[in-house]
Amino acid sequence: MEYQLIDGKATASAIKQSIAEEVKTIVAAGGRQPHLAAILVGHDGGSETYVKNKVIACEQCGFKSTLMRYEADVTEEELLACVDKLNKDEDVDGFIVQLPLPKHIDEQKIIMAIDYRKDVDGFHPINVGRMSIGLPCFISATPLGILTLLQHYHIETSGKKCVILGRSNIVGKPMAQLMMQKQYGDATVTVCHSHSKDLKKECQEADIIIAAIGRPDFVTADMVKKGAVVIDVGTTRVPDPTRKSGFRLNGDVKFDEVAPLCSYITPVPGGVGPMTICSLMKNTLAAGKKEYYK
Structure with missing residues (x-):
């Protein structure tokens, strides 16, 4: 079976180009450039x-970007003070705190401190809650990127059986919510994780598999039915002496053996990754235009 590769890189590039055009129009009409800040x-x-790529993407979209760096021994108070400053800075439309944070800092506390109207990562409970009941909000970047790819390739999701591997707050849970909702995926959704019984059988019945489990080569050919759509969210650094960097990025799907069974499949790298950053740009544009929150 001839599979079609879902090219996240090309799709993201086209979307960033259209964002750049829109920003030009906004600025030409006397508006201001959207401004994204990042805390690393x-x-x-x-x-x-990731942060370097986000800064590059901001340039490509015609956004202003600010990077605030702290050493690993930064105190929680210092970080909260920085968040507070960005919340109050009227020139900053949206900002992100790059995760994971060092162990001595309570991630949830930091996320809660972000003004939800500037939470372009879509991690604040207000955005998560609004998303789950279908209200306008900033949608977490990776799930939004995956939805965008499915739409871009006109992949039918309505009424399909969709299996999501992984239940993280960043990908698995929001992805399940969106694929279930009428206005987005409109699919029948099953979420599997490390303790799921018959995980292989669930996957074999799926029309769409979204793998976000963080285990290299976890999805093998015997788990995938003919004609399935496979979206690979995994990016694990695997040692590779043939590479200059000494490692390569490996997905959750054993690509070479799974791809021949698929109708569509995303590669790693170049699939979901570029779309995640592109979604962050979409959210920042929406923040600049005060699209969801006045």
């Missing part, structure tokens, strides 16, 4: 890369 704590390799 410590020197985690993955986080450094």
Whole structure:
């Protein structure tokens, strides 16, 4: 069976281009550039890369961007003071705190301190709650990116059986909510996780599998039915001596053996990843336009 590769890189690039056009129009009409700020704590390799890519994406979209860096030993008070400052800064439309944070800092406390009207990551309980009942809000970037890809490739989701592997607050849970909702996925949703019985059987019956379990090569050919759509959210750094960096990014899906069974599949890298950053740009534009919250 000939599968179609879902190209997240090309899709994200086209969306960023249309955002840039819109920003030009806004600025030409006397409006202001959307402004995204990011708080980065410590020197985690993955986080450094993500934040760098977010800054580049801001340039491509014609946004203003500000990066605030702290060492790993920053106190919770200092971080909360920084969040408070960004909440009050009228020039900043939206901001993110790059996760994970060091162990001595309570992540949930930091997220709760962010003004939900500037929470372009969509992690604040107000945005999560609004999303779950279908009200306008900032939707968490990775699930929004996946929805955008499904729409972009005109993949039928209504009434389909969708299995989500993983139940994290960042991907699994919001993804399940969105795929279930009438205005988005309109699908029949099953969420599986490390303690699910018959996980393989659930996957075998799925029309759409969204793998966000964080275990390299977890989804194998014997778990996927012919013609399924497979979305791979996994990005685990796996040692690879042939690479200059010494590692490669590996997805949750054993691509080479699963792909021939699929109608559509996302690669890693170049699938969901670029769409996550692109969704953050979409949320920042909406924040700049005060689209959801006046």
